[in-house]
Amino acid sequence: MMSDKKIKFVIIGTGNISATYFHAIKNINEAEVIGFVSRTLNVPSYLKSPGKFEISDSIKNIKSEFDAVIICTPNYYHHINAIEAAELGKHVLTEKPLDITAAAMDMMINKCREKNVKLGVAYQRRLSGDNPFIKKMISENKLGRIFSVDLSVKNYRDENYYKSAPYRGTYSIDGGGPFIQQASHYIDLYCWLFGRPGKITGKTSRFIHNIETEDHGVAVFIHNSGMIGTVTASTATKPGFPAKLEIYSDKGYLIVENDEITHWDIPDVPFPKIVKSKNKFTGSSTHIVNDTSNHEKIIKDFINAVKENREPLINGEEGRITTEVILEIYKNQIT
Template sequence: MKTTQVAVVGCGAIHTLHVEAIQSNHACQLRAIVDINPLKGLPLAERYGCRYYADYREMLCDSEIEVVHVCTPHGEHKEIIIEALIAGKHVFTEKPVALNPAEVKDIKNTLAITTAQLGVCYQNRLNPSSQKIKALLEDNRYGKILSIKAVLAWSRSHDYYAQSAWRGRWASEGGSLLINQAIHTLDLMQWFAGGVKSIKGVVESSFLSHATQAEDTAMANMELANGARGIFYATNCNTTDSPLLLEIHCEKGLLQLHHNKLWFISGDDQELLVSDETSTAAQKCYWGSSHQQAINNFYHSIKNTNNINYVDIHQAEVSLRMVEAIYQSSITRNWIEI
């Protein structure tokens, strides 16, 4: 079988997980990396044993490259995705797929005129706890869902924003906490509930107000598609990166994800259902541990088009609309329909 030739665009912190996944997949070969900074890109290309490009457009002219991974700042996603798709390359991109739903529309229009596929990295759906929750809810094991509560408390310093000028800027990141760190949590909430109907929320900037143009803290209430309530709180103002706390209140008890372990709690009884494990040293435990699986699923799907198993543009758009709704609701103080 022909080895799939791959390029990774953007050599920031997240690219390491993509490179590890590509190198671990025997059906793939890393052919090129792209970064506008040669002081970063050239040494990495030498380390990985691949080509280096400073301009992704030059890389797209390489007819051998079949798949492009987009690991750049958010504001560059749309342009690179569209140009790669037009060039006939399949694309696997980090979240968010774009800065806003208007940009998503442009990407959808491009997908309509190409046979190339686009996958978006929402790897937390593939964590053992997430897969277990989804299966239990679909089986109606514990009865009707009454509410879903999520609390995300992470730590981001002034230096974090200062080191990369695109972070925390509306034009280059599309916001801050919500569109970067918390979008995975929003995605899980709506995925477990089969979607979301409306949101009322508020954003605030406090400890990080001098570091970012946008929010460092957010909260929201949601009307989920299955009729349950959604309760959401997130902040980058914590002094440590705490694992996601997620609780799903069902008629027969409580599913609780706490310290990366999923429990079922009914009265005084507690049952450990599954534990999430970090599969690679390059991965931060609070990110989730499923980049490898998400990337493998995408490569399997592009070879087996009758068995698509990745988050596509339509699924990825939902959490982006949730982010936009919270921003809008914070201004209007109204419920926003999704």
């Protein structure tokens, strides 16, 4: 019976974020990694006993039984990997963004629906720190009429980051710069909390990096309710600053830094019990995710979605919204 069984995962791609998943799954009783798909047949350096794992250059050639894949390849490849896995009847948990074009996202969503496999997207900030509490407060209308939200994702990445792989900072594989790569986590969080904006404009530019895409930009979101949102996304702002979300309503305001409420003045609602995370979020200055706790939450939700035959917290359709919004920022540039 699926409910008693460990979910067996194959990780596709053996780079940076694959290590986060491997270590996260070691902390989850109901899951195990049985193998890897690597175009280069790379044996990940984080494996202490590599012989225990099957490593193949294609999902189709994995001989051991498995239930699901975790896609840890660059953004453009997500739909290709997802479609291949779904064709084999395997559930799909993909790294963010879902993919980089509407057509690719539709293909992977449709294939997973057709083959009746789950499709989950790792936008883990939704489960991080105080963010679930803020979602609850908004859903219960405790914050009043929100009229202004300012999101700041001012990261820094050095030249070594962009030189670490030729696809980084390209339109064809990454799909864009900090808006789709680093800030997509927070644009997903924004859309989850406040809904999809009705009108979207932006201005992106390249200031300090020798890359094809933007390394800095702003977006303005106008909601049907009249609410105005602003977003700054950057990999050029040294040394990198905590992601910051400022929320203003007719009742008061709150400020959130790195997913933790730092300021709260909503008169009718007592100051909430703030969740203090043990690990410091370091995404503002590096792409390496050593704190596996939020990925563990995403994986556990995905496992339960498979076992309970329900949708994952962030399914394909939800993940699609975030990429759509980002593509509109790129398209609707203020001239």
